[in-house]
Each structure stands twice: as C-alpha cells, then as structure tokens.
Amino acid sequence: MDTQDDFLLTRPPTAERPLMGVTLLLVEDSRFACEAMRMMASRSGARLRRADSIASARQHLRIYRPSVAIIDLGLPDGYGEDLISELSRATPRVQAILATSGDPDGEMRAKISGADGFMCKPFNSLAAFQAAILDHMPIDRRPKGPRRLPTTNIAPDRIAYRDDLTQIARLIAINADPRTLDYVHQFLSGVAECADDQPILAALDQLQSLRQNGQPICHQMRVLSDLIETRLLETKMSALN
Incomplete structure (x- = not known):
C-alpha cells in the first residue's frame, strides 16, 4: 500500500507548494537552523530529512537519493566541502547541491567544491528559500505559470x-x-x-x-x-x- 509520503512525492509542484515532490537532505548540526529549514520545507511542500554530521549523511545516502542536498560547510566531523565534492562527482547526481554557512566567504569554497548554489544564514525568508532551490531544479519540477511570492519570515522555536x-x-x-x-x-x-x-x-x-x-x-x-x-x-x- 502506498504511504502518504509516496503520494506527496508523486504530486506536481503548485503555486502554493512549489517544492511538492522534492526530497531534501539537510546536513546541519544546529537544531535552531534545522527547525527553520523544517518549517520552510513543510510550508513549501517538500519532504525533509536531517543528518547532523558527514558520517550520518553518508549513511542516509546509502539508503536513498534525495532531490536536493543542503550542506553546512562547518560540521563536527569535517568540512562540508568534502561531502559536496563527493556528491557532485556521484552518478547519478542529485538534482541540486546547495551549501550553507553564516560566513558569506564560504560561497567561493562551496562553488569550487561543486555546489550549485549557496544559502547564507540566517534562514528566515520563505521566498528566498524557495527561490534558492527552484533556481537549480529541472523545468518540469517547477510550478507552471506565475505565482505570488510568499512574504512570510520564519521564526523557529x-x-x-x-x-x-x-x-x-x-x-x-x-x-x-x-x-x-x-x-x-x-x-x-x-x-x-x-x-x-x-x-x-x-x-x-x-x-x-x-x-x-x-x-x-x-x-x-x-x-x-x-x-x-x-x-x-x-x-x-x-x-x-
């Protein structure tokens, strides 16, 4: 029997839920940052899984392949750039690899390692979150037609x-x-x-x-x-x- 998650993952994106059908792997050791990302993913229609270290992320990736990987550059067991480099060379490749950091200077390191995009902390704008992902998704995984950008700012617990x-x-x-x-x-x-x-x-x-x-x-x-x-x-x- 199909689960609710299976049903959601097969639904096309909509103007209200532009990330419907997208699975996100968030590699982030901060619970506060993860909570912000979880809230934005939920409001966008995406399914999110979290790994709090490179080792945990590798375990996740042995089991399933996400649509998008969002990787913090500073992790307790190593540099996010190393995981980005691994994923960018993997076959088949995830559709989008994004790096995150509170340091804007990390963008260059992330791009050199193979990241498609960079999300600078803090995470609070729902519109910016959606745009950062949609910009790197295939055309058929984007909502059709114009859509109103959300003005919501996220405030985690x-x-x-x-x-x-x-x-x-x-x-x-x-x-x-x-x-x-x-x-x-x-x-x-x-x-x-x-x-x-x-x-x-x-x-x-x-x-x-x-x-x-x-x-x-x-x-x-x-x-x-x-x-x-x-x-x-x-x-x-x-x-x-």
Whole structure:
C-alpha cells in the first residue's frame, strides 16, 4: 500500500507548494537552523530529512537519493566541502547541491567544491528559500505559470536555540584547543546569525580577532561563556512563564 509520503512525492509542484515532490537532505548540526529549514520545507511542500554530521549523511545516502542536498560547510566531523565534492562527482547526481554557512566567504569554497548554489544564514525568508532551490531544479519540477511570492519570515522555536547553546557551553567547558575554538566560532556564528543575537556575534568577533593577533583569550572566553549562560537562563525563564 502506498504511504502518504509516496503520494506527496508523486504530486506536481503548485503555486502554493512549489517544492511538492522534492526530497531534501539537510546536513546541519544546529537544531535552531534545522527547525527553520523544517518549517520552510513543510510550508513549501517538500519532504525533509536531517543528518547532523558527514558520517550520518553518508549513511542516509546509502539508503536513498534525495532531490536536493543542503550542506553546512562547518560540521563536527569535517568540512562540508568534502561531502559536496563527493556528491557532485556521484552518478547519478542529485538534482541540486546547495551549501550553507553564516560566513558569506564560504560561497567561493562551496562553488569550487561543486555546489550549485549557496544559502547564507540566517534562514528566515520563505521566498528566498524557495527561490534558492527552484533556481537549480529541472523545468518540469517547477510550478507552471506565475505565482505570488510568499512574504512570510520564519521564526523557529527558541528552545532549539537553547539546545544549540547548551551544546556549545558543554564543549568549551571541556576543551578550548584551537580546533575546538574553530568549530565553536563557525557553529555559534551561524546559530547567532539565525537568532539575530548581536551580543554573542560581537563577542565571537572579538574572540576571533584576539586569536588571529596571537593575544590572550581567557577574559574573552569568560565573556562569551557568561553570555551563553545568560541566554540559557533567559530561555529557561521564558519557558516557565
């Protein structure tokens, strides 16, 4: 018997659901960014699966082939560019490979690795999300005729932001070696961009500047840790109210 998912995947795209029939594999370690993407995929008619690492993505790809792969450039077990390169050379190839990052400079690296497009964080515009995917889909997988662009901006649940901050708080409490700090910077920058958390973004910029200039970072690490703890307390109090 056909499942509801099977039925949805065979339906043609419409003006209201322009990504109907599209399956997305999102390779992203941030729960906050994933929640934003899940909401946009759902409103667009697409089906979304998530992998939080390169290893998890490879396991998914052994089982099924998505229509579109959306890959974050900074992942806990490696660089998204490596997975992009693998997928771009694979036969048969997925219809569209998109890279994401909170760093606009990542676009060039992604394109060199074989990405078809680039989505800069934060993810909040439904119209931009749909356009980024449709621009790289075959003509027969796009909705026919004119359509009104959605004006909706997506606002994910702040609980997902709290989960991401909790992960980083635990990580920097255990280890603050250069490789860990590189990951913390790219991960937290993208998450804070999505959450429009300007104080944390400013603290990260200051920390990165100190590191690049070879200056002591202990004080700035405490500043960042205190900000994270403050956000965790704020989200906890908000959930109780």
